[in-house]
Amino acid sequence: MAHQERQKSWFARNWGWAVPVGGCLTIIILFFVFLGSVIFGVSELMTNADPYKDALAKVKQDDYVIEILGEPIETNGIMQGSLSYENNVGDANISVPIKGPKGEARVYVVGAKTNDQWEYSEMYVIISETDEQIDLLGYEQKIDDDEDFE
Template sequence: MESHKEYVSGLGKESKIPPEIKGWNWGAFFLNWIWGIGNNTYIAFLMFIPFVNFIMIFILGAKGNEWAWQNKKWKDVNHFKSVQRKWLLASLGIIGVFFPLLFLSVSSALKGEAYDQSLSIIRENQQVIEMVGKPIEPGYFILGSISTQGPNGQASLEYNISGPKASAVVYVYANKHAGTWNLEQVVVNDEENHKKINVIPREN
């Protein structure tokens, strides 16, 4: 049986790859060029080339362990595994912070005049009050899109509301004309209790 001494790292392509480290490297996949600097794998800078970067993240994930072993000196296999595990944990930590912040920023951008108008009308609608109870509180997140071109625009929004009796999903369609938002349709849907209220029905 071959001993671990034969697997010497940091010799470039002359380094034999230990069977124990073969496999996917999530740190290289998620942190790509940052991981590349820390592991002397500068081919990861191809991430800065448009179109190539999309393919490169998968190549880094598949070849990351091999390249890191070849390009950097490691004490032994256990040392290598320990460091790569830290890269994985670091990537998960960054993702755990980045994506919620991104989602919150997108939701904040959608909380404009159309959103405010729809929430105000919903809170005053007696049918909605009877369905979910009072006070009516909106959820933190908003889905959808808003597009504007000069004084005109369109909005398609979806968000949750809740009250003492039930929760529901709100669907909003609005148009902006001459700088003013007008609600075209507002629907409140309680899927659990199979109730739907057309607060502002769409005109045919």
């Protein structure tokens, strides 16, 4: 009678390289999941901040900005700058890229929070194509590249 030798399983034959490769891939995947969740969490925190929301609300209410960029106006990338808040006191110095059907711009916000109230010293839009600066807190002015600032 012929004696059949039982063949080892795939894992038994290949464990020497499968375990290290599988372990390294698991660590790499976990690293990218962690990195993505950190980026998403920070981004979510920033977009829920009052200065961000207030600036976008002002932009969407400004007839002149709407005339230049068109409607709807929406964000066009990641907010930049700094935003700090601790014990009912905070500071904001941020810029948010925005776009509409007719063009792109960037909103700049500088403000401070005391007693749960944000007060903005600067809030303006700079139109990308023309470098026109539109003050959302009250007045407009045109920035000229050839102008000498002294």
